[in-house]
Amino acid sequence: MTEAKTPRIAPLARAEWTEAARDVFAFWEGDEAREKGSRSNTMMTLANHPPLALASLDLGKYFILNSTLSPRQQKLIVLRVAHRYNSTYQWGHNSLTARQAGLTEAEIAAVRTGGSSPIWNREDRMLLTAVDQTCDGGKIDDAAWAELTAVMSCQQIMDLIHAAGYFTMVAWGLVAIGVQLEDGLSLSGRASKPE
Incomplete structure (x- = not known):
């Protein structure tokens, strides 16, 4: 990125x-x-x-305080968006807080691959697929929609779609404006040691 x-x-x-x-x-x-x-x-x-x-x-x-999505689901959404739009700042900060929300290092790395990674359970795969399809023009195909409605409420699906859009807007702004990572924070989201 x-x-x-x-x-x-x-x-x-x-x-x-x-x-x-x-x-x-x-x-x-x-x-x-x-x-x-x-x-x-x-x-x-x-x-x-x-x-x-x-x-x-x-x-x-x-999205942070009142969304119907879990913190884990929110971090999967924002990290997938950050990867798709090459938002270094967004990735750095959210990979750190993703760990706090319970994502493992392997899962954070697999977000870059998306829903096709074998690491994901059905719900995670479905969520990442929906994020990708939303970012590809807003149309979630019938198969993905059927999977979403089998496990998520109407409100959760609406939060997922709107979160993908919101975090995309944030990514675009961060990238276009050139917001820089703070000193001491690395791309991985971990504090970097001074050289």
Whole structure:
């Protein structure tokens, strides 16, 4: 996965911090970030456009806190999207949190292969196939749809489709803008040792 070596839109400079920008910093990190800025390059970059940032973050918050999908299912979706769109930043951060959601190293690696990897159980394979088909134009074929409806509720299927779309939008933004991984975070999502 490759992205721009330098950001195309830089994190917001301190001299430009408005109250609206500080609302973006504080969205996930609270009052300390409001005063000192976010630790996240994504948040510091999104602060260049607070109304867009907050609208997008509200939808992302839904997926993280209120979705009918399990944390494991959410991580499978976002990692598959990150791989498909070569979003280094998205992959780095979400491979770390995927481990916290219970995915193994082998499963994280197999996300790159998609639903065809023999490592997956039926439900994981079905989910990854649905993500791929959604990303290939939004049409889930009849066979995949039948598998989804056999094991997922209407709400779960809607969350899956919308999560694939949301995380695709995020991937496009991260890649196009050139948001850089924070110092000390490697592509694998693990902290890298200083050289």
